[in-house]
Amino acid sequence: MLQSLKIELIKTKKQKPAADQLGFGNHFTDHMFIMDYSVDNGWHNSRIMPYQPIVLDPAAKVFHYGQTIFEGLKAYKTDDGRILLFRPQKNIQRMNRSNERLSVPELDVELTIDVLKQLIAVDQDWIPTAPGTSLYIRPFVIATQPALGVAPSTHYQFIIIMSPVGAYYTEGVNPVKIFVESEYVRSVKGGVGEAKTAGNYAAGLKAQEIAKEKGYSQVLWLDGVHRKYIEEVGSMNVFFKINGTVHTPMLNGSILDGVTRNSIIQLLKHWNIPIEERPITIEELYEASRKGELEEAFGTGTAAVISPIGELNWQEEKLIINGGLTGELSKKLYDTLTGIQMGKVHDPFGWMVEASIVHA
C-alpha cells in the first residue's frame, strides 16, 4: 500500500482559521487521504490529495443503508515541535471491530497508521498550538456500491480528513449539565452500540435536541432493556466517584469501548485509586448522592478529554454533583492526560506515538 501511495499536493494553501475561531470540526486541512476497495481488488489506490468533494452515485449504499464506520483521534504539537498521536493503534483496532460489526472489510492497522503519519506530515502546519487545541483526525469508511438491495456493499472508500479544533465543549473544563434520557434509547445489547457507526449518532439527535432546549448540554443514555443502567453520555463514556471508589459502566455490547475510558482506568490503577467496571443504576447514583457519597462525575472522550458533570436531571429530579464544580480528581485526570498528550507530563504507558518520523 505505502509503496504505491500517490501524493498530489495542493497548489494554493487555504488560509488557516484563528485559534479562537476553531470550534470543533468546522475547518479542514489542505489535504485528505483516500483509498478504494472492491471485492475484486481489495484495498487499493491509496492517495493523498487536496481536500475536495467526494463524488458518489445517488444510489451509493451509504446514503440508503448507512453502511459506514468512523474513528476520531487527535494529533498534538509539543512545545519542542514534535508531533504526537494519542494511542492511534487503539483507534484503528477499534475501527476494525466496527468494520467487523458492520460487514465492512478490515484495514491493515500498521499501514493505516503509516498513511495517517504521512497525511499529518503533509498538513503539519495545520496543527494548532494554543492551549486546548489540537488536530482532530477523522478516518471513515463509506459503502459506495450503487445498488438498492439490502446487503453489504461490494465497494467502499476509506477517507481520512483532519480538522484543527478548539475545545469540544465551548464551556471548556467547566462542569456540564446532563439530561438523563428516559424516553429515547441509543442502543441495546445485540445492536451496533459498541461500533462507531453513523446510525448510533443519528439515533441520538432527537433526544439531544430536546435536552438542549431544556438547557442541558448532553444526554445520559440508560440501557434499552431495563431503562435503569447507565450507558454513556453523548460522545463520552462516564465515570462516578462514590465514596472514594471510581465506578464506570462495564463494556456490555451497547456502549463504546472508549480509548479515553481505557486510559483513565489505567491512570487510576497506576495511582492506586480503586476503580470498578460494573453495571451502575441511575437510582444508585441518586441514592449515593442522598447519602453524601457521590463525590464526582465526569465524561471521557477524545473530543473533550475529561468533561466534569455538575448536574444530572432524571425525571425532573435534579442532582447537583460536587456543588456543580469541577472535582479534584476530574481536574487531576484532565491535567495529567492533556499533559501527557501535549508531551508535558511523563508518559509512563508509552501511549504517545511520534508522527513526525515518516517512513517515506
Next chain:
Amino acid sequence: MLQSLKIELIKTKKQKPAADQLGFGNHFTDHMFIMDYSVDNGWHNSRIMPYQPIVLDPAAKVFHYGQTIFEGLKAYKTDDGRILLFRPQKNIQRMNRSNERLSVPELDVELTIDVLKQLIAVDQDWIPTAPGTSLYIRPFVIATQPALGVAPSTHYQFIIIMSPVGAYYTEGVNPVKIFVESEYVRSVKGGVGEAKTAGNYAAGLKAQEIAKEKGYSQVLWLDGVHRKYIEEVGSMNVFFKINGTVHTPMLNGSILDGVTRNSIIQLLKHWNIPIEERPITIEELYEASRKGELEEAFGTGTAAVISPIGELNWQEEKLIINGGLTGELSKKLYDTLTGIQMGKVHDPFGWMVEASIVHA
C-alpha cells in the same frame, strides 16, 4: 415549489435493461429529482436533472452521523397504458414521521407527490411492463452540512431516484426460508426502529449475512428487550394465520408501519377474515405449529408485496409451515394486491393514484 421546478432533460437516453435482467435497484432511469434545504431558505431549488453523481464535502454529516431517511414505493403501467402509484401519500406521510424522528425538516406531502408525478412523466418509458416488474421509486434525504459536531444538519438534499425492478426475491412468490435471530437485535422501543432510516439497515447486515450463509434468505427479528416477541422480517412486516385468524405484531415503536401491512389488514377486514394486531411470541408460533394450528405465514413489503414463509429456524429448531408451500390466503392476497396495483382488479379502497395526469 412546483412553480419553480426546473427541468433539464438528458441529451442521449441510456439503453434500458432487458426485463429479465432487472433485478432490484441495479438500474436507474435517465433522470432524478433534487431539492436543497438550508435553515435560512427552507426547501428550495427543485430540479429534475439527468441522473448523475452527487458531489458532497467529505465532512457532510450523512457520512458521519447517518442523518438520513428514505422511502420506497412503486409505479406500475397498466395494460391500457395508465401509470398508477400505490398509496403514495402513505409513503410521504411516513417519510415525514421518519424526518421528525431524525430531526430532518418536514416535506410538503402534496407538493412532493406532484414532483414525483412529474419525474415519472419524464421517465415513463422506463416503467417495465412484464409480469412482476414495476418502477421502484426511492425518495431520500441526506444531511449535507460539512461539520463534525454531533447535531442536526443545517443543510439537506432531498433526492428521488427510480429503478425499473423485477421481483425482489429471485425465488418469486415461492416460499422463503427465514432465520429467527437470537443474538443480534435490529431495534428497540425508544430507538429509531419505526423510522425508515439508514442505520436500521446497517444494523441488520451482519445477521443477514450469517443467515444467508446458513441457507436462509432473511432474518426474523425478535424484540430487543425480552428477545421473544416477533418484530419483522428484513424489509417486511410479518403475518401468521393461526386457526383461521390472521395475527401480526402490533405497531410498538420498534417496527416499521408498513404500507403493505396496512393494506393487507384492510383487505382482510374487507373479506371478513379475522385479523389481530398484538404482541406475538416466537414460542407461541412453535406451539401453534405443534398443535397443527399454524396454517400460513407471510411477509409484506413494497419490494416483494407478499412473500410466503415456508420455514422458520429458531435456535436450530426448524418449523415447516404449510408443508413449505405457498398458502391459499397468501396466494389470494398476492393476486389481489398485485392485481389492484396493476389496475386489473377492482380497487375498492381508492388506493391507486394516477401518475400520468401531471399538473404542469
